[in-house]
Amino acid sequence: MAKLLIDRDERISVTVIVIKPSFDSNSSAHSYAPESNSRIRFIGITNVNSLSMSMSSPLTFHEQFIENHKDPVRNSVTKIVQDFGPDCGLAGFVIDMFCTAMIDVANEFDVPTYMFFTSGASALGLMFHFQGLRDYQNQDVTVYENSSEELSIPSYKLPVPAKLLPALMFNKDGGSSLFLDYAKRFRETKGIVVNTFLELESHAMKSLSEDDNIPPVYSVGPILHPDDENDRNPNYEEIMKWLDEQPDLSVVFLCFGSRGCFDDINQVKEIAVALEHSGHPFLLVPEEAC
Incomplete structure (x- = not known):
């Protein structure tokens, strides 16, 4: 993401502030730093006071954790501005989707906030x-918890059964409020940068652009994990050769993401059988079992 920004304009430099848990002694901001690029730098910050935070409510722990780092972030940004001098102005904040508390800090510096949403436009x-x-509309959305009702959602082309949506969305024990409060703060940003591309989610992108209550949405994807040959599937070469042999636009690709997994391997088998019956060649990429 930072490389995309600096490639656009030689006057831009990017400082990434990494908020490190005080109990994580292994993480280092230097491990993220790109080689030989003076226009991208990483700063790691830790608030020692976070050690005293209660873990009694896992749902709210992260929110409190980020809130407690407003002062360290504010101090870091102040120092960055001072280091660069009066000839280099602070252009804005780009925040993680779960760091909406930092919108308040950006407002103090009187600069716009953009959010980097690492999921897709549909989500x-x-x-x-x-x-x-x-x-x-003053609706209680938690009524959809475990519901089989099919819901029409503007960013989805077809109705979706409520029970297939993220459970946290309808959680009655505070999860729903927390989740939707994030979305409420998203609306305060100057724009939202989404890890997608128009050809993949044209319907979702169109629906977002037509809603005047949603900030401008910019697709910058796909932003992928850096390619590492050591992480490749041992059948990588064979798979690529097979794909090259297929006619254009003929292969169905199914991938459930890094967090998608199945309790029962039979679920994967049923999907594969259905695809075989469709007559289309396909590439199925399941995650390891949960």
Whole structure:
């Protein structure tokens, strides 16, 4: 992401502030730093006071953790501005989707905030949709918990059964409020940078652009993990050769993401059988069993 920005304009430099848990002694901001690039730097910060935070509520721990780092972030940004001098102005903040508390810090510096949403445009639209139902139409969205009702969501082309959506969205024990409060703060940003591309999510991107209550959405994907030959599937060469042999636009690709997994291997088998019956060549990439 930072490389994309500095490639656009030689006047831009990027400082990434990495908020490190005080109990994580192994992480280092230097491990993220790109080789030989003076225009991208990483700063690691830790608030020692976070050690005293209660873990009694896992749902709110992260929110409190980020809130407690406002002062260290504010101090770091102040020093960055001083180091660069009066000829280099602070252009803005780009925040992680779960660091919305830092919008307040950006406002103090009187600069815009952009959010980097690492999930897709459909998921972003999903959050905005239910946050809108709660805040603008006074609906209790937790009634959809474990519901089989099919819901029409603007960023999805087809209706989706509620029970297939993220459980946290409808959690009655505070999860829903927390999740949708994030979406509410997303609306305060100057724009949202999404890890997607138009050809992949044209419907979702169109639905977001047509909603005047949503900040401008910019697709910058796919932003992928750096290629490491050691992480490649041992059948990589064979798979690529097979793909090259298939006609253009003929292969169905199924990937469930780094967090997608199955309790029962039979689920994967059923999907594969259905694809075989469709008659289309396919490439199925399941995650390891949960």
